[in-house]
Each structure stands twice: as C-alpha cells, then as structure tokens.
Amino acid sequence: MTTTIDPTLHTAALAALEAGLNRTLDLSPQSKPGLTRLEDCVFALHCTAPTLDIYLHPGAQGIRLASTHHGPVTTSIKGEASDFTELATSRDPTATLINGGLELDGDSAPLIALQQVLATLDIDWEAPLVSTLGDVAGHQLAQTLRRTFSWGKQASAGLTRQLEEFVHEEARVSPPQLEVEDFYRDLHELELRVDRLQSRAERLQQRLRKTRS
Amino acid sequence: MNDKETTHFGYKEVEKDAKADMVADVFHSVAARYDLMNDLMSGGIHRIWKRFTIELSGVRKKNAVLDIAGGTGDLAARFAQIVGPEGRVVLADINDSMLQVGRDKLLDQGRQGNIEFVQADAQFLPFPDDSFDCVTIAFGLRNVTDINLALRSMLRVLKPGGRLLVLEFSKPQNSLLSKAYDAYSFRVLPVMGRLVTNDSESYQYLAESIRKHPDQGTLKGMMEDAGFCQCEYHNMTGGVVALHRGIKA
Structure with a gap:
C-alpha cells in the first residue's frame, strides 16, 4: 500500500470541491475563454499545513482537480493554506507571489492568469x-x-x-x-x-x- | 469420468468452457438497470472509486486508452474527455447487452469521434501489440474465466511504459467491516436485486464471485507473474475495493 489515508475520502473531497468550483464557473461564462487559454497547463499546489497536494487542470469544460499527476507541471507552488488563500484573493497576485510565503517553481505567468480568472468571477444568477x-x-x-x-x-x-x-x-x-x-x-x-x-x-x-x- | 477443466462460478464449480456463457447470462439480465443498481448497492461510492482510478491512470491528451469490461462507459466517458479529439478510447466488453447500453449512453451524452466500441474477450484482446498507453478494467476481472491469461493479454496490448489499472472488489482489512460487508452482500444485495431487476440470483453470484476473487496480495503477485513491474495496490473504503496498478517495462 502506498497511501495511509483511505483514497476514498480525499477523492470524495476533491470531487465535491471540483463540482462546486465548476458550478460556479458555469455561472460566470466570461471565465471560460480564460480557462481555455490555459488548457495545456497543469498547476501543482503543495500545501504544507495541512499536508495536501492538489493538481489543477484547467480547460474549456472548467477545472479538473486531482490528487496525483504523472508528467510535467507548468507551475508548482508550495506554502501553507493561508498563503494560498491570500494569493487567491489578492488584487495584486504578482506582489503576493514575491512578498508572500509561497515558494514558486516554474512559469508564473499562467498562474497569474489563472488567479485573475478566479478572482474576477462575475456570477450570473x-x-x-x-x-x-x-x-x-x-x-x-x-x-x-x-x-x-x-x-x-x-x-x-x-x-x-x-x-x-x-x-x-x-x-x-x-x-x-x-x-x-x-x-x-x-x-x-x-x-x-x-x-x-x-x-x-x-x-x-x-x-x-x-x-x- | 469427466476430465474437463473446471473453474468457479460464484461458489459453484463449473466447466471452464461454460463460465463465459453463464457470466454473459448474468449481465444480459442486469444490463438495463446496471447503473441504477451500482448506485443503489454502493450508495454512489463507485463513482469515487472510478474517479481515483482515472487520477492514478495518468492518462493525458492524445493517449490511447482501452477500457475492458467497460460496461456502461463511466470510465470511457471521462477518458474521452481527457484524451481529447487527438486521443483514442476503446470501450470493450464481452457482453453485447452491456456494450449496447454503454454505447447508447455515451452517444446520448454527445460523446463520439474519439470513442470506439468493441465486443472483445479480455483473454484474447483483438488489438495489435503495444497499442495502448493505458488499459483499465473496473469490476470485470473477477468474471473472466482465466485471470492469468487476461493479464498476459493486457500486457501484450500495452505500449512499453503503459499502465494497467485493475479496479475490483477485494478483502476488507478490518474484521468488523468484513462481517458487516458479508451480511450486506449475502442478505441485502440479493433482495435489492430482486426488487430492482427482478433477479436475485445475479446478485447472489455477484456476492459469491467477490469472495472467490483473489485478495490484494495474491492479485499483485499474479500481475507480477504476468510480467508487470512496479506493481502496487491502494485499498479503498477499508479494502472493500482495491485498485491495482502495474507498468509494462
């Protein structure tokens, strides 16, 4: 066995998170072109507190979340959950990436583009x-x-x-x-x-x- | 004296040649309500197990994927989305009723172009050597007459570096869970089968076939014997289901 936590639990949590995220993206149609442009990118989020790895695969259908990924990653960021929250809600993601507690590896431009898509959601109810x-x-x-x-x-x-x-x-x-x-x-x-x-x-x-x- | 080779069909010992037809009868009987029964029996958790299989498959754009015993196409639908228009997904099933239900479901969902439907026996896969980046078989291996033969066939059609993923019921790791699971399988499942598909025998077979299926360690050994390397397994829901993965060197 390679994992200690039952994969059913974290897979279920990711499935719920993905469903919620994509439902929100569905209500904000202008976010789709931005995600389509990032279709070939894979973002790795390595959270150290709590320990958690999430891989984001954006695409025309929304964002696919996975707990494992085999292959190259466009951008990898490592930090605590609070650092990720700060980045997600930041008005100036570049400054947050430079001055915040996140460690970045890879190309930052696609990551900033993704952050802007998520931060500027305009939900049409x-x-x-x-x-x-x-x-x-x-x-x-x-x-x-x-x-x-x-x-x-x-x-x-x-x-x-x-x-x-x-x-x-x-x-x-x-x-x-x-x-x-x-x-x-x-x-x-x-x-x-x-x-x-x-x-x-x-x-x-x-x-x-x-x-x- | 009968000197024909035998195998198990649930708890019964049957002639090897007869098992495929008997399994086919089971799936002809349940095909129309297969998805509904899966949701009822597992409380929807089978979707989580399949999702984890997709995550571990490492399938990417432009990959070729073979989903054996693909049934109603849950895995194939998701793979078709991931591999994109330049990729290829083959949904194979030995049972024409299941294949028809799967094909209708996927076509109704608008999935076409990169999906092929093939009626094929897992033991004698009708594909050239080194054809696929990934082969999956979800809840199908225990119904195959000769598991070793099927594993060797899957190895043959995989490209070097390709992955085989076997999602299958297995042995619960906790004795309390094991007892509860036994009670559920042998008392609740046949009743549920009778109510939903008017067929309790098929679900009695389901429970028995799970008990006869090799446990986690044995199946891993069988994969290694067949020629797979880096074999590993992940227990899910306390070992009720296990996902085995092996790589073709």
Whole structure:
C-alpha cells in the first residue's frame, strides 16, 4: 500500500470541491475563454499545513482537480493554506507571489492568469433562477439579488470610508495617512541634516588636528 | 469420468468452457438497470472509486486508452474527455447487452469521434501489440474465466511504459467491516436485486464471485507473474475495493 489515508475520502473531497468550483464557473461564462487559454497547463499546489497536494487542470469544460499527476507541471507552488488563500484573493497576485510565503517553481505567468480568472468571477444568477422558477419570477428575483448585492457593495465601501474618517479625524485614535507621510518625510529630512552636520563636525575636527600638528 | 477443466462460478464449480456463457447470462439480465443498481448497492461510492482510478491512470491528451469490461462507459466517458479529439478510447466488453447500453449512453451524452466500441474477450484482446498507453478494467476481472491469461493479454496490448489499472472488489482489512460487508452482500444485495431487476440470483453470484476473487496480495503477485513491474495496490473504503496498478517495462 502506498497511501495511509483511505483514497476514498480525499477523492470524495476533491470531487465535491471540483463540482462546486465548476458550478460556479458555469455561472460566470466570461471565465471560460480564460480557462481555455490555459488548457495545456497543469498547476501543482503543495500545501504544507495541512499536508495536501492538489493538481489543477484547467480547460474549456472548467477545472479538473486531482490528487496525483504523472508528467510535467507548468507551475508548482508550495506554502501553507493561508498563503494560498491570500494569493487567491489578492488584487495584486504578482506582489503576493514575491512578498508572500509561497515558494514558486516554474512559469508564473499562467498562474497569474489563472488567479485573475478566479478572482474576477462575475456570477450570473439569472440563468439558473430562470431555469428553476421560470422567466418572470426568475428575472425579478435576479434583479432583486443584483440590487441587493450592489447596495451591499456600496454600503460596505461607504461604511469603511466613514469608519476610517471617524478613527482618523473625529476620535484621533490613529493619525491620518497624509499626516503620517508628512511626519516620515520630516523625519527623513532631519536624518539627512544630522548626517550632514556629523560629517561637517568630522571635517572640522580633522582641520583642527592638522592646525595643532 | 469427466476430465474437463473446471473453474468457479460464484461458489459453484463449473466447466471452464461454460463460465463465459453463464457470466454473459448474468449481465444480459442486469444490463438495463446496471447503473441504477451500482448506485443503489454502493450508495454512489463507485463513482469515487472510478474517479481515483482515472487520477492514478495518468492518462493525458492524445493517449490511447482501452477500457475492458467497460460496461456502461463511466470510465470511457471521462477518458474521452481527457484524451481529447487527438486521443483514442476503446470501450470493450464481452457482453453485447452491456456494450449496447454503454454505447447508447455515451452517444446520448454527445460523446463520439474519439470513442470506439468493441465486443472483445479480455483473454484474447483483438488489438495489435503495444497499442495502448493505458488499459483499465473496473469490476470485470473477477468474471473472466482465466485471470492469468487476461493479464498476459493486457500486457501484450500495452505500449512499453503503459499502465494497467485493475479496479475490483477485494478483502476488507478490518474484521468488523468484513462481517458487516458479508451480511450486506449475502442478505441485502440479493433482495435489492430482486426488487430492482427482478433477479436475485445475479446478485447472489455477484456476492459469491467477490469472495472467490483473489485478495490484494495474491492479485499483485499474479500481475507480477504476468510480467508487470512496479506493481502496487491502494485499498479503498477499508479494502472493500482495491485498485491495482502495474507498468509494462
């Protein structure tokens, strides 16, 4: 025997994950061209905590997940589950790959392309709702959901902005970003002046030593 | 005195020449409701076992795959998707009823172009030497009259470096699970068979044939004797099913 965990368990978990992922991709039709372009790529994710290996095979039909792969891999990344989550949700995947805790081996460009496909999913709820509830009710519900999500996004952005203003301006719990930047600029300037003063003092001391001798 | 060679058909000892026809009768009887019975008997877990088989097969684009005893085409359908239009999948089954159900199902799913359907006996595969990158046989080997002959035939049609995967019922590794499995196989399965396919005898044969099938270690040894190298097996669901893999050197 080569594996200690019953393969039925991790295969079932991967099957469920794959089904969920592909169902989501089905609801976001514009993601398909991006995946088709990555059809010949294989991505290996080696998770160290928890220990888990997943191979991603993107294609026109969606993404196939496997726990084993025999053959060349386009990109291999190794890290903890939290590092993978950070990469998946990052707005700047290149920076996350460089600065994060992930170890990358292979070509990073296809990996970034895959991350962008997954990060920019735009799910169209209307198609499944219409097929389940009918044209009129499905459309109405989809409209309501769209408005609710849109309002939710705006409300969340507004709340974040107001909270930031309260913390910085009203409660003065933390200084505003511009003030902090000014402070650091002044500090830097002061550091440069101190350096210049120190070198002048050293030159003066040398001149004094020469005059005495 | 009868000096003809015998083999087992479930718990019965039968003449070797007669087994193929008897097995054929079993599958003629259950073909129409084979998928439904598989789902009912295994609680859908057979799909997970087959998925793991596909993962371990290492099949890639443009590969040629032979699925022996392919029945209703579960593995062949997935392989056809993986190998793509430039690949080739052959669904072979000795039983014409099963082959017909499989062919209709795959054609109804729109799968065509890279799938061929061949009625063939696993012991005498009608393909040239070194033809396939991968050969699979799922829940079929125990029904073959001469397993050694079938394994040698599979080795012959594999390309050097090609893989054979045998997915088959095996021996549970836990005594408690083994008892529960026995009770399920001999008490529940025949009743289920009678209710769904109106045929309890076929499912009685299923339970008996599983007990007569070589266990994990024995089958691995048989594969090595046939000429496969790097043979290994993976127990699944506590050993109820085992996936054996061997490579042609």
